[in-house]
Amino acid sequence: MQQHSLIQKYNVPGPRYTSYPTVPYWEEDQFSLDRWKASLKRAFDESNGTEGISLYIHLPFCESLCTFCGCHKKVTKKHDVERPYIQAVLQEWDLYCQLLEDKPIIKEIHLGGGTPTFFAPEHLTQLLQGILAKADIAAVHEFSFEGHPNNTSREHLQALYDLGFRRVSYGVQDYNETVQKAIHRIQPYENVEQVTQWAREIGYTSISHDLVFGLPFQRLDDVLHTIQQTKRLMPDRLAFYSYAHVPWIKGNGQRGFKDADVPKDSMKRQCYEEGKKLLLAEGYKEIGMDHFALPSDAMHEAFLQGSLHRNFMGYTASKTQVMIGLGLSSISDSWYSFAQNEKKIEDYYARLEQGEIPVYRGHILSDEDLIIRKHILNLMCSFETSWQEESMAVPELSEILASLEEMQADGLLKLHPQRIEVLDAGKPFVRNICMAFDLRLKRKMPENRIFSMTI
Template sequence: MDKHLTAKYNVAAPRYTSYPTMPYWDTDAFTAGKWLRSVQLSFNQTNYADGLSLYVHLPFCESLCTYCGCNTRITKNHSVEIPYINAVLKEWEMYKNMLGGRPVVRELHLGGGTPTFFSADNLHKLIAGLLDNVDIHPNAEFSFEAHPGNTTEAHLQTLFDLGFRRLSLGIQDFDPAVQLIINRHQTVEQVREVTNNARRIGYTSINYDLIYGLPLQTLNSLVSTMHLVSELVPDRIAFYSYAHVPWIKPGQRKFTEADLPDAPTKAKLYEIGRSLLKNYGYVEVGMDHFALPADELVKAGEEGTLHRNFMGYTHQHTQLMIGLGVSSISDSWYAFAQNKKTVEDYLYDVEHGILPVFKGHNLTPDDLVIRKHILNIMCTGQTTWNHHAEPCEALLEGIERLEPLAEDGLIELFSFGLKVTQSGTRYLRNICMALDARLYADKPATQLFSMAI
């Protein structure tokens, strides 16, 4: 680990689940009408060959995990389930009515919040409604996020019977002190039970989410967590950097910066975790993701077909992704749209027959060029350009900004493209940021993003 590079590149940087990043969306030029036209265009281009992806945001949690950066609603009142499900199904009907054809669903992902806050019967109602009057792609993949503490056999069996084969368990850390300060409690025994039940039922892929840089986390506690995880042998592991953004998520004010590992320690946490995962036989895929060698993510990475969207990395590519539910983000490739961010506003719009999008961005020709290259870097670690085929002044300016990164050995820079070096994989966010024309055209006066390290 190069301490000089760690210090130099530990700056606020986007995670690049989209380009442009959300703070740089041109929301003034966005309208729901323009958004729907972009959806129709993308649907007509790709639905019958590739299908589309559906993301459903289920925001409810019974308690607040103070590290969490997601849009959540904390409640123990489960009477909220049916009204929310009815709204999601009505929103999906709005989209189906304007698409002009029968949707082919290739990916379906339930995120949150805590999807397993909902009862198994209500999840059945939701999924059955979503899949009514649609075709399911022959290579369809359905996945859901779950809390190990409340995921029952009924949840697992019900969703399996509806076509789900991928499960993602939020673990973060097994250390009791860390769990206490972030208010996220699950035991190794609970995780083992859910994992074993899922495998017995027939799930073919289980992912664990782990986070480094959490408050009170130490090198020894991370090593212990990694050892426990290795004994359970999940198929995939997402090893994320904790994003400290208390100005966005007030729950993170339950602890202070003094409780967090400093930048050098956080870098060591990452390097040790990464090294252990490789020792356990996992292959690094893109940014923050690891998988066993036979996993389809690894194969896609080797074949150059890995894709990344708002749902994360996937080995399949769909141009159109429709997000349903409060705060969900959709992507038609030509535009982004986000739904209303409070449950009340979302329910009101849907109840009154209004598509609940409230902001978005229509991508310009330059945006599309930059987006392609950033996506290539995030997914394949390399990209190529042709200035004659895609004339873009913004790209030329970005290439100039890449030169210092080449001097630091993070990339190999050629006249026709770039390739990320082995040491550069730690700095994918920084490499992409050099190409971020909108960020450099309007540098923020205040911190908008979490730190890169």
């Protein structure tokens, strides 16, 4: 079947699978803070000594609203919010350290946003020093942060480098001014070039750029021009992903343009395919879904070794069983359960003032969830999965295989007796393939549209 026909056939709403079950299918009535604490303590005791833990720290403040963004954020130009927020995050960390009892060994830290570089370098230093004072650092570790090209200073980069950070990700999106105005993210190439050069001069070993296709008013020439400009800087790693247009969820944040202004179906996919050709020609390797890396980057090495992992931070070369999310709206993962923090800053502060870990909802994974989660992770990270071992026995296997037969006929995958292999033609459709394993989705399709389109 031709690519255009495949896109029309498989371009349906579907999850991005940063977790399984996906958030809309969490059984919140089965969850409690006490159950989360017990789950986390169990996972920490099992894995801290052997692999350490990951920390995701959400820094939610932005000076202006980017209308393509789907993240939880607080828009303000008042920087007096910095200090009380950092004190709150450190208070939350202290509550976790009391719960865990043994000293955490930190393998991974990621500062996400919002805009982490909204915070002054001295405040980020205060935050990280407070975190690290109560932990040990794993011998092999990765500390990373998201930097806005317009406000990341050399002082930011140096301060975080001095604390052990070696990876930085810059949100580029697109260099076309019309597109930038539509998404309210004006940043010239010169700004991206400057912060990329500073990071290299200081000694960062992995620099990443985020590029987005399918943005309002974006044409194929815009995407190709952005990639040509990106080639001049040769970041070590790239995220090249589809804009998730979900205004029915994000409200005014994604209503700075009309639905008709957003590229559709085959045009959107052409932007990806042509962009991918340029990246591969420059020596980048395709990693998982929508990611590319130079052969020298740790993510490519993890992909080759089969150790690539995916969680609420996206793809990571460092796998840990425990990921603790600190800050407003952060999600934590013990492998056995998920827990999300309060989304309103007033509620987040209030819970901490009461001496409580500020979790407000979550999900305890069933035995079936754990099996399906492994298969979806395998597909997302390795483009294959098998059920040869008893621990990977798939519930409702015959129904899953039946739903995959049509994809095999379309040349997207190969069904083997006890495993499936995603073919090159099927990699753009890996979300659809994962949906075949998503038993919760199969049993109860959403009444209203809650997911972005898969293509």
